[in-house]
Amino acid sequence: MENVIAYSPFLMKGVTVTIALSVCSILLAVALGLLGAAGKLSERLWVQRIAGIYITIVRGIPDLVVMLLLYFGGQVLLNQIGALTGLWTYFELNQFVAGVIAIGFIFGAYMSETFRGAYMSIPVGMIEAGVSVGMTRITLFRRVIWPQLVRYALPGFTNNWLTLMKTTALVSVIGLEDIVYNGFAAGRATREPFTFMLIALFVYLVLTILSDTGLRALERRYTRGVQRGV
Amino acid sequence: MENLLNAVQTFSAENSPLDFYLVLENWRLFWKGLQNTLLLLVLSLVAGGLLAIPLAIIRATRVPVLNPIAFGFIYFVRGTPLLVQLYVIYYGLSQFEAIRDSAAWVILRDPWWCALISFSIGTAAYTAEIFRGAISDTPRGEVEATIAAGMSRVLAYRRIILPSAFRRALPAYGNEVIFNLHTTVIASTVTVIDVLGAARTFNNKYYLAYEGFITAALIFIAIVFVITRVFNLMERRMLRHLKRA
Numbered sequence: 001m002e003n004v005i006a007y008s009p010f011l012m013k014g015v016t017v018t019i020a021l022s023v024c025s026i027l028l029a030v031a032l033g034l035l036g037a038a039g040k041l042s043e044r045l046w047v048q049r050i051a052g053i054y055i056t057i058v059r060g061i062p063d064l065v066v067m068l069l070l071y072f073g074g075q076v077l078l079n080q081i082g083a084l085t086g087l088w089t090y091f092e093l094n095q096f097v098a099g100v101i102a103i104g105f106i107f108g109a110y111m112s113e114t115f116r117g118a119y120m121s122i123p124v125g126m127i128e129a130g131v132s133v134g135m136t137r138i139t140l141f142r143r144v145i146w147p148q149l150v151r152y153a154l155p156g157f158t159n160n161w162l163t164l165m166k167t168t169a170l171v172s173v174i175g176l177e178d179i180v181y182n183g184f185a186a187g188r189a190t191r192e193p194f195t196f197m198l199i200a201l202f203v204y205l206v207l208t209i210l211s212d213t214g215l216r217a218l219e220r221r222y223t224r225g226v227q228r229g230v
Numbered sequence: 231m232e233n234l235l236n237a238v239q240t241f242s243a244e245n246s247p248l249d250f251y252l253v254l255e256n257w258r259l260f261w262k263g264l265q266n267t268l269l270l271l272v273l274s275l276v277a278g279g280l281l282a283i284p285l286a287i288i289r290a291t292r293v294p295v296l297n298p299i300a301f302g303f304i305y306f307v308r309g310t311p312l313l314v315q316l317y318v319i320y321y322g323l324s325q326f327e328a329i330r331d332s333a334a335w336v337i338l339r340d341p342w343w344c345a346l347i348s349f350s351i352g353t354a355a356y357t358a359e360i361f362r363g364a365i366s367d368t369p370r371g372e373v374e375a376t377i378a379a380g381m382s383r384v385l386a387y388r389r390i391i392l393p394s395a396f397r398r399a400l401p402a403y404g405n406e407v408i409f410n411l412h413t414t415v416i417a418s419t420v421t422v423i424d425v426l427g428a429a430r431t432f433n434n435k436y437y438l439a440y441e442g443f444i445t446a447a448l449i450f451i452a453i454v455f456v457i458t459r460v461f462n463l464m465e466r467r468m469l470r471h472l473k474r475a
Contacts, residue, residue: 057451060447060450061450061451062426063412064415065426065446068426072433073444075439076439076440166310170313170416173419184317187321192325193317193321193322194324194326195325197321197322198322200317204311208309208310209309212309
């Protein structure tokens with residue numbers, strides 16, 4: 001127990017990294033998800049194809065493989081580009097950045113499916129009504145599409161976010177000092193691996209419970225205007 | 231002939247973006263990885279599935295006392311990363327002398343078995359939720375028919391409710407199988423040579439950055455393709471009665 005208290009600042013640092021990584025990754029994932037959904041809904045066939053390939057590839061390859069590929073392969077690729085163009089000599093990919101890119105890239109694919117489904121749930125009549133009262137595309141998006149997109153996408157978003165947080169644990173494998181990495185180090189140093197890994201487990205459980213309740217409350221807020229059938 | 235082989239080898243090493251010759255030369259390593267991945271996948275699906283059925287029935291029929299326990303177990307497993315669960319079992323349990331001295335230590339000190347145990351627990355929790363939904367969705371008429379026919383509860387579950395629920399759960403279960411395949415790569419973090427473990431060994435051996443990972447990615451895409459095909463065929467056979475005319 002004294003060990004846990006002694007190591008608590010060290011563990012807290014790990015928790016901060018985990019949360020920061022999750023938040024940055026979800027932002028990238030949402031951006032890529034909107035792009036992917038727009039691509040899949042696009043009328044241009046080649047744009048549809050690219051978005052389709054992106055989603056299929058990501059869903060076919062395990063997260064950890066994508067992450068290792070991006071971290072080790074991306075590093076070499078960047079340096080090769082640097083050597084070819086002569087723009088930079090040596091570039092070291094930071095683990096945090098690599099983690100954000102990998103997780104954002106993976107969950108962007110899941111997000112695009114969520115957003116695509118949500119967009120298709122918006123009744124066409126509403127969009128037509130907006131156009132007929134002379135709304136510009138921006139006003140239409142802000143007043144009609146976005147509020148409904150959020151409502152329909154929230155349940156899927158909640159699921160993606162909960163999975164994403166758990167996926168961030170994998171960055172400890174490439175050496176980012178998140179809660180798993182620090183918990184593991186503390187467990188090894190004190191010869192109490194069970195205690196510290198269990199703490200890491202409970203950190204994730206608490207984060208899950210907090211997000212779960214928070215996002216469900218948000219869902220209720222966005223569905224205020226909807227009458228339930230039952 | 232030898233010249234041709236040499237030419238292919240040189241092309242592969244120097245011009246091709248992926249040194250496929252080197253990968254093929256090490257096919258035994260990847261074959262071993264594939265065997266471990268598939269073995270872990272199939273065994274964890276069997277063990278997890280067997281554990282999931284009672285859990286799903288407990289949740290769907292709200293068995294007193296057991297239902298909150300099952301709910302807690304499922305929420306806990308689904309709310310925490312599998313990587314950490316595996317670390318708790320593999321690295322964590324050695325903290326206790328009682329476990330190190332027990333007969334179970336033969337299994338618990340082996341990373342392969344620890345991986346299998348944690349994957350089974352993981353897939354049990356996810357599958358239980360899928361089965362629970364499918365059991366709850368059983369049409370009322372089917373249940374009434376079992377009562378009308380004078381079936382006992384056990385018989386009704388064995389003959390009517392579970393088979394009907396499994397069929398409805400098939401599409402969601404197919405996704406879970408792919409998801410479980412993806413999680414098996416975590417075994418490579420505790421030194422098991424699965425497909426990713428083979429890729430990492432390969433990369434370290436030849437000091438390469440991405441060759442092994444790309445090979446692993448291609449193998450996984452192939453496995454996912456096969457799984458998708460198998461489930462499509464199964465759905466077509468078993469869900470024929472639900473097909474629209």
